[in-house]
Amino acid sequence: MYCKFGEVLVAEELFREMDWVDVVSMNAMISGYSSNGYVEDAVGVFKELIGSGGKPNPSTFVGLIPVFSPFGHESLSRCIHGFILKSGFDRNSSVSTAITTVYIRLNDMEAARMAFDVMPEKTMASWNAMISGYAQNGLTEMAISLFQEMQSLKVQPNPVTTASILSACAQLGALTLGKWVHQIINREGVEPNVYVSTALIDMYAKCGSIGEARRIFDAMREKNDVSWNAMIMGYGLHGQGQDAVRLFQDMLSSNQICPNGVTFLSVLNACSHGGLVEEGRRIFHSMDGDYRVRPGPEHYACMVDMLGRAGKLKEALEFIERAPIDAGPGVWGALLGACKIHKNTSLAQLASKKLFELEPENPGYYVLLSNIHSANRNYSKAATVRDEVKSQRMTKTPGCTLIEINNTMYTFTSGDRSHPQSEAIYAKLEEITGKMVEAGYRVETDAALYDVEEEEKESMVRVHSEKLAIAFGLISTEPGSEIRIIKNLRVCLDCHNATKFISKVTERVIVVRDANRFHHFRDGVCSCGDYW
Structure with a gap:
């Protein structure tokens, strides 16, 4: 009891006063020490147990593994794992789950998966640990694959499982898979609690279906601050600043939820992408003055972004x-x-x-400055900046675009010819480019690009990863159906302009999620109003 209330020293005093201790009392002390961060003391009691001839049991090891504070204890965790293997307790599901969890917290997903795979009986807790571990470490495809394996084995998910896998779908932008998980939730009667519903809102918003996200939000009987934040943030991602501000006002007028730092960051981001400078100023000044929420660096960055986008650089x-x-x-x-x-x-x-001083090894700032010089046709300065990047052997993040076709994610890079249907993809791209040119399209060769160098030729600009992914979508889907792609960087000016023309000449709706926001292209017009 004292350990669970954090009163470890009181618990320790009681423990030392006991005339006789057994494995149960020792386990309580080991667990109490470990769960409160006194890992070395937990190991000390474990040594006493072994030294006195006592026999540890599964509860001993579950309590000993420093699950709550593994950072800095990687060597200890592996030593404990080795002892468990020698003792044969790795066959116990509780012990195996604890081992899996600690490796996940150490970001060693390979070791975690090995521990998971050898479990004789996998519990729901172990499935959830692995799926959420993959999702939290950005290994979204692994999370989805494991969930599909779970389904094939007829293991029924619980709310924790579905929330984790929906998070993975949101990261990957896998709308079809997300809808499939939603169907499983409805079919298998998973309780639609506030956490699952919020995860659905987040998934639909990040996969481009902001209308479906709002429908789920409105249907929720119970909402917490995370639910409101997810919906406000979703509107911001889609450039619907006015909707975000209205929802923020609804949240305040409900008198049920107090806004926090994430709430303000979400609505300020929406104001930035929507060009709502006056609303953004008012909301920012209300943070500390009205709600006692002190702005952090991220809020100041959002305000600078909002003012800068609006041309108010001074x-x-x-x-x-x-x-x-x-x-x-x-x-x-x-x-x-x-x-x-x-x-x-x-x-x-x-x-x-300032940025070179703060983060001298980040190549993105050099590339951006080079592109600014290039856009102003100051090619000598642009070359000087690029030479600096090369001399320091820095590498920038390569641009790539994902598209989901028939539940499979395909990735394209600029000039990519690795796809088995490469010939058909390039033929389709050539065909629609001709129609685009007839409609008035001209390649933006002077655009400041993030994923190619300025000196690359017009032919290279024509085969950016976004265009290849869209061309693949055109040959792989029914005429008139919507095409959705995800770009890992900010979409460049030429691709943005080209996608407007593609949506017009093909009569398709094209949804693009880049590093900053969503763009919905229809009939030659983008939802961002060319303000991104």
Whole structure:
């Protein structure tokens, strides 16, 4: 009891006063020490148990494994695992689940999977641990694959399982798989509690179905702050700033949920992408004044981004200089991004200088500055910046685009010819490019691109990963059906312009999720209003 209330020293005093201790009392002390962060003391009692001739049982090892504070205890965790293997307790499901969990927390998913695979009997807790571990470590395809294996074995998921797998679908942008999980929830009667419903909102919003996300939100009988935040953030992702602000006002007027830092970040982000400067200013100033929520670096970065996107670069710089916090990479990075949009090289030099000092090994800032110079046709300065990247042997994140076809995710890179249908993909791209040119399309060769160098030729711009993925979608889906793609970087000006023309000449709706937001293309128009 004292250990569970965090009163470890009181528990220790009682333990030492006992005339006679057995494995049960020792297990209680071991677990109490470990769960409160006193890992070395837990090991000390374990040694006493072994030294006195006592025999540990499964509860001993479950309590001993430093699940709640594994960081810095990797060697100890592996030693305990070795002892468990020698003792034969790895056959116990509780012990195996604890081992799996600690490896997940150590970000060693390979060791976690090995421990999971040798379990003689997998519990729901062990399935959930592995699926959520994969999702939390960005191994979304592994999480989905394991969930499909779970389904094939007729293991019924619970709310924890479904929330974890929906998170994986959201990260991957796998709408079809997300809908399949939603059907499983309905079919198998998984209780639609606040956590599952919120995970569904997050999944639909991040997979491009903001209308379905709102339908689920409205149907919820119980909402918490995470539910409201997920819906507000979803509107921001889709550039629906006014809807986000209205929902934020509904949240305040309900008098049931108090906004927190995530709430304000979500609505400020929506204001930024929607160009709602006045609303953003008002909401930012209300944080500390009305709701006692102190703005953090991420809120200041969002404000700089909002002002910068709106062309108020001078005000954005003054905002940074007046800020009561030290401007970090997020703040200066937002300003540099705004300089790119408005081609302000002088301010870009200032912002990049700060960024080079804060994160000298981040190549993204160098590439962005180079692109700003290139957009202003100052090719000598652009080359100087690129040479700096090469001299320091920095590598930038390569651009890639994902598309889901028949429950399978396909990845394309710029100029990619690895797909088995590559010939058909390029033929379709050539065909629609001809129609686009007839409709008035011209390649934006001077656009500041994130995923290619400036000197690359027009032919390379024509085969960016987004265009290849869309062409594959056109030959793989029914005429008139919607095409959805995901870009890992910000969509470039040429691809944005080209996708507008593609939506017009093919009479298709094309939904693009890039690193910042969603773009819904229909009849030659983008939902962002060319403001992204």
